[in-house]
Amino acid sequence: MHILTLGAAAGGGFPQWNANNAQCRRARASDPMVPPQTQSSVAISLDGQQWCLFNASPDLRQQINDNPQLHPRADGPLRQSPIRSVVLTNADVDHVAGLLNLRESQPFSLFATARVHTTLRANSIFNVLNPDYVTREQTQLEREFAPLPGLTVTAFAVPGKVALYLEDPAAEGFGTVAEDTVGLEVREAASGRRFYYIPGCARVDDALRARIAGAAVLFFDGTLFTDDEMLAAGEGIKTGTRMGHIAMSGPEGSLAALADVAVERKFYIHINNTNPVLMRDSDARRQVATAGWEVAMDGMEIRL
């Protein structure tokens, strides 16, 4: 299995257009210790020819251009793409806006829960995905589906929050329901090896720990290093808890919560522009590495 990181950053990317913190300034100045990152998405393939995207980031056009694996084959027909399918984990802008790039009557399958499909249908702009070519497949929690031949995926609910633009301020939990945010369990049929993609998660509980134990690879929510870093930096008014994202550090953080879970390789992804792990020379980055975690980065391809 090929896992290609198209983008490693959280919504807004790194640097973010209107963020002027020290690490965004270093990224803009081409500091080699602080490389820019596009918004989070990974592409999966078994044969290196047919690919499935997990989420479609607003940077998808740039990501396709930057990764030859996703170009039409030079000897292919006039209209061609190696992208066979897209699986969505929620309806966040940074996970769905890239669908608007997948126009021009190219056949592919779009997998998402009923909640996410309802949001897409309610937004007419997504009608640029020609229904004669793009099939919208509704996934059920805990029910396997196959976005590529030989690859099975199971979506499962994780603690999270409905997309910001869909929040209902009057409702408990802003109107969030279980299937608003899912993690993906991925299994290669031939080898049975498992990998998890969980770019948004508010809390790690025993059920989640038990599920991922023994996996080959985990990609996990790396939005914030500390729960209040956006407030502390003066750049925002929300904690990670409020945004539906567990922090890395602290007694309730993912470093502690996942320390004893046996996984061969653990990667943080969906990393906010305020998170100091984006600087390779930061203390936070060293702490994460010492704990056995890697930090995903644009263009990184790993094989299982």
Added chain:
Amino acid sequence: MHILTLGAAAGGGFPQWNANNAQCRRARASDPMVPPQTQSSVAISLDGQQWCLFNASPDLRQQINDNPQLHPRADGPLRQSPIRSVVLTNADVDHVAGLLNLRESQPFSLFATARVHTTLRANSIFNVLNPDYVTREQTQLEREFAPLPGLTVTAFAVPGKVALYLEDPAAEGFGTVAEDTVGLEVREAASGRRFYYIPGCARVDDALRARIAGAAVLFFDGTLFTDDEMLAAGEGIKTGTRMGHIAMSGPEGSLAALADVAVERKFYIHINNTNPVLMRDSDARRQVATAGWEVAMDGMEIRL
């Protein structure tokens, strides 16, 4: 006045993700005669400090990263952007999707006709533009407004077509009304110099010729070189006429229709991936140059 071309290509950009024609392949192979282009948009400034965008392309995040003029000032506050306003010419995906990048509670003004604002309001995903910070200003045809101090803009109807995803197959002209597609007349108050931005236009009539005569600069719809080039290439089933875009060549084309109109500099913009003018060594490019036209390209900044 500064006019910065953020992107020169039509919807889908160049190369387009699933297009495998010879010129897209040359662009992917980094042929210096065929440079890639992002999707069409220009940024305007009088002082080089405050900028107004004409349309917000899906590539806007990359365009901001690529153009230091649009970065936060290194000595500015933690949240800052030189982008003060956005003016939309229609609701096409390649003109509005970039708004989804302008999140994070940054104040700016968004100018568009009532028809375009209605479409944005009907698509909840655009609620990521925080209403406490982003003011939506409704423009009237032929009524001046000021997206920057000292800069006046007048939107005027041009022959065109409603956005693809809003087409009503049962209605005459697919349900298009006058203000679905506008051109922009731009005037620097201090000098009185005029410039026109018309990225989509189905037909050049006497009224349009009379309006633009004597302008300093024209940016005009350069989608196709020949009306049927997408069919001829086997890449599409629509003519330019069907898509609401006049071709460059032919007796009804823009080269002929605008040949006698006195404009200091004429640029084609919004250029489709099939248009041979994207190749600097093509006959089409030479014909265009011989007729006194320039072809816009990413990063080009001109001053009036």
